[in-house]
Amino acid sequence: xxxxxxxxxxxxxxxxxxxxxxxxxxxxxxxxxxxxxxxxxxxxxxxxxxxxxxxxxxxxxxxxxxxxxxxxxxxxxxxxxxxxxxxxxxxxxxxxxxxxxxxxxxxxxxxxxxxxxxxxxxxxxxxxxxxxxxxxxxxxxxxxxxxxxxxxxxxxxxxxxxxxxxxxxxxxxxxxxxxxxxxxxxxxxxxxxxxxxxxxxxxxxxxxxxxxxxxxxxxxxxxxxxxxxxxxxxxxxxxxxxxxxxxxxxxxxxxxxxxxxxxxxxxxxxxxxxxxxxxxxxxxxxxxxxxxxxxxxxxxxxxxxxxxxxxxxxxxxxxxxxxxxxxxxxxxxxxxxxxxxxxxxxxxxxxxxxxxxxxxxxxxxxxxxxxxxxxxxxxxxxxxxxxxxxxxxxxxxxxxxxxxxxxxxxxxxxxxx
Amino acid sequence: xxxxxxxxxxxxxxxxxxxxxxxxxxxxxxxxxxxxxxxxxxxxxxxxxxxxxxxxxxxxxxxxxxxxxxxxxxxxxxxxxxxxxxxxxxxxxxxxxxxxxxxxxxxxxxxxxxxxxxxxxxxxxxxxxxxxxxxxxxxxxxxxxxxxxxxxxxxxxxxxxxxxxx
Numbered sequence: 001x002x003x004x005x006x007x008x009x010x011x012x013x014x015x016x017x018x019x020x021x022x023x024x025x026x027x028x029x030x031x032x033x034x035x036x037x038x039x040x041x042x043x044x045x046x047x048x049x050x051x052x053x054x055x056x057x058x059x060x061x062x063x064x065x066x067x068x069x070x071x072x073x074x075x076x077x078x079x080x081x082x083x084x085x086x087x088x089x090x091x092x093x094x095x096x097x098x099x100x101x102x103x104x105x106x107x108x109x110x111x112x113x114x115x116x117x118x119x120x121x122x123x124x125x126x127x128x129x130x131x132x133x134x135x136x137x138x139x140x141x142x143x144x145x146x147x148x149x150x151x152x153x154x155x156x157x158x159x160x161x162x163x164x165x166x167x168x169x170x171x172x173x174x175x176x177x178x179x180x181x182x183x184x185x186x187x188x189x190x191x192x193x194x195x196x197x198x199x200x201x202x203x204x205x206x207x208x209x210x211x212x213x214x215x216x217x218x219x220x221x222x223x224x225x226x227x228x229x230x231x232x233x234x235x236x237x238x239x240x241x242x243x244x245x246x247x248x249x250x251x252x253x254x255x256x257x258x259x260x261x262x263x264x265x266x267x268x269x270x271x272x273x274x275x276x277x278x279x280x281x282x283x284x285x286x287x288x289x290x291x292x293x294x295x296x297x298x299x300x301x302x303x304x305x306x307x308x309x310x311x312x313x314x315x316x317x318x319x320x321x322x323x324x325x326x327x328x329x330x331x332x333x334x335x336x337x338x339x340x341x342x343x344x345x346x347x348x349x350x351x352x353x354x355x356x357x358x359x360x361x362x363x364x365x366x367x368x369x370x371x372x373x374x375x376x377x378x379x380x381x382x383x384x385x386x387x388x389x390x391x392x393x394x395x396x397x398x399x400x401x402x403x404x405x406x407x408x409x410x411x412x413x414x415x416x417x
Numbered sequence: 418x419x420x421x422x423x424x425x426x427x428x429x430x431x432x433x434x435x436x437x438x439x440x441x442x443x444x445x446x447x448x449x450x451x452x453x454x455x456x457x458x459x460x461x462x463x464x465x466x467x468x469x470x471x472x473x474x475x476x477x478x479x480x481x482x483x484x485x486x487x488x489x490x491x492x493x494x495x496x497x498x499x500x501x502x503x504x505x506x507x508x509x510x511x512x513x514x515x516x517x518x519x520x521x522x523x524x525x526x527x528x529x530x531x532x533x534x535x536x537x538x539x540x541x542x543x544x545x546x547x548x549x550x551x552x553x554x555x556x557x558x559x560x561x562x563x564x565x566x567x568x569x570x571x572x573x574x575x576x577x578x579x580x581x582x583x
Binding site for chain 2: 023025035036037039040043044047048049050065066071073074077119120121123135136137138139140142143146147149150151153185186189190216219221274361362363367380382383384385387389
């Protein structure tokens with residue numbers, strides 16, 4: 001009987017021939033924490049009476065969620081992370097380096113065939129480069145820091161076959177929103193997702209990260225893709241490590257197979273207050289928008305900024321609206337500066353904030369007021385997510401956000417392309 | 418372990434942002450302080466209504482969203498004895514086992530706000546005392562029972578120095 005990508009990676013890393021629903025203890029290739037989860041993990045690390053991490057080169061901590069610190073309480077937690085990082089000599093990314101899920105692959109820490117945990121639910125992002133990566137909490141992170149291991153229940157897999165080519169003005173963000181709307185917020189709970197087909201093959205590696213990033217929004221443990229030539233080239237540009245790409249067997253057994261033709265897909269919007277509350281953009285076109293956000297671990301990459309700038313060029317953000325932009329890393333921001341994208345965004349009236357999570361999680365950088373509508377490229381629109389439970393968050397692609405702030409209304413980006 | 422208390426009922430898809438909002442959780446590691454804000458965005462009075470030992474009862478996919486372990490820790494510190502739901506999101510599920518918050522997976526359609534429940538985790542039975550009915554609960558896998566019985570993952574590591582399920 002054949003194996004899925006998840007079964008193969010967990011077999012390789014546990015040294016056993018495992019299949020779905022087995023429980024294994026497996027070796028981790030990389031372990032990551034951010035500033036919302038690392039301080040608790042450091043506390044657990046001390047309580048577990050550990051002296052040293054298992055391998056400093058295989059660990060990173062990132063300050064991205066509240067960065068730079070907006071409050072003295074946060075400053076103290078950041079200080080604890082800096083002290084721990086120096087003491088343990090781990091990879092450490094301080095304020096302004098970027099979002100953890102951009103940095104971990106960009107800095108070459110992970111690649112095809114790896115097993116990775118991160119104390120952040122969007123750790124599933126690296127599935128786009130054939131990494132079995134999954135989110136955990138702080139105590140699991142502490143256990144990983146100490147032992148370089150974690151226990152896993154080998155997940156069954158739901159396979160998405162995506163046929164056809166995405167139309168112009170429709171992006172990987174629209175595609176993943178559509179899939180989440182279709183399978184719902186718990187449609188893949190306890191499962192790994194595999195994404196395959198012509199539509200995935202056509203996407204750049206950057207655009208694929210957007211899809212894997214949001215696997216958790218359907219409850220999935222991982223959002224996996226096979227490594228093709230594009231993946232291998234991308235990984236080679238970013239990392240000197242050797243990797244072992246893993247393909248699913250032709251006779252692998254799946255919990256479910258879902259097949260779609262994407263060639264007629266329209267721009268999609270997730271409406272307040274759940275990510276699976278998805279509709280075609282035209283159903284909400286014209287909804288007033290007071291704030292637009294472009295960035296986050298979902299859509300803050302150079303391609304996203306290029307798409308947004310191409311729409312904003314020579315235009316102005318409407319006076320009834322605002323635009324906040326956060327590049328997903330220092331490297332991305334520097335590249336955007338070299339390409340003149342930052343100039344275009346700022347000439348249009350956009351506001352650049354520190355590379356990092358930006359206003360996504362409600363800690364800083366643009367909390368909306370009561371009753372305001374926000375359109376964001378982020379991955380969550382829960383009530384209160386951006387720091388105000390009386391605001392309304394819509395999710396869309398970078399093109400949709402750029403087009404919408406020009407009109408201060410939800411706008412189909414195809415009008416500008 | 419017998420648990421007894423009253424029900425606070427919630428719907429499907431209660432996410433960890435609702436359990437403890439990002440605007441509070443980044444500020445402090447003081448879980449007693451964070452506990453005051455548990456469920457605030459769904460019910461601002463929630464913390465003040467809880468009597469020690471009460472249950473949170475919900476529908477499907479409880480604890481979806483972010484990986485924040487502050488969610489189970491804040492629930493524990495709000496003196497909730499267990500969370501009962503039809504299903505749980507997987508990161509939240511792990512976090513509960515690791516921090517020692519009992520989770521009970523069962524059909525919750527016959528449990529209403531204010532019902533009095535008694536749960537026998539060993540026997541795997543939930544008694545709805547208000548309605549006079551018993552509800553069967555899904556047993557936990559051995560690995561999770563081992564971590565729970567050691568008192569959580571910190572205590573497991575203190576005891577063994579690493580994972581030990583033999």
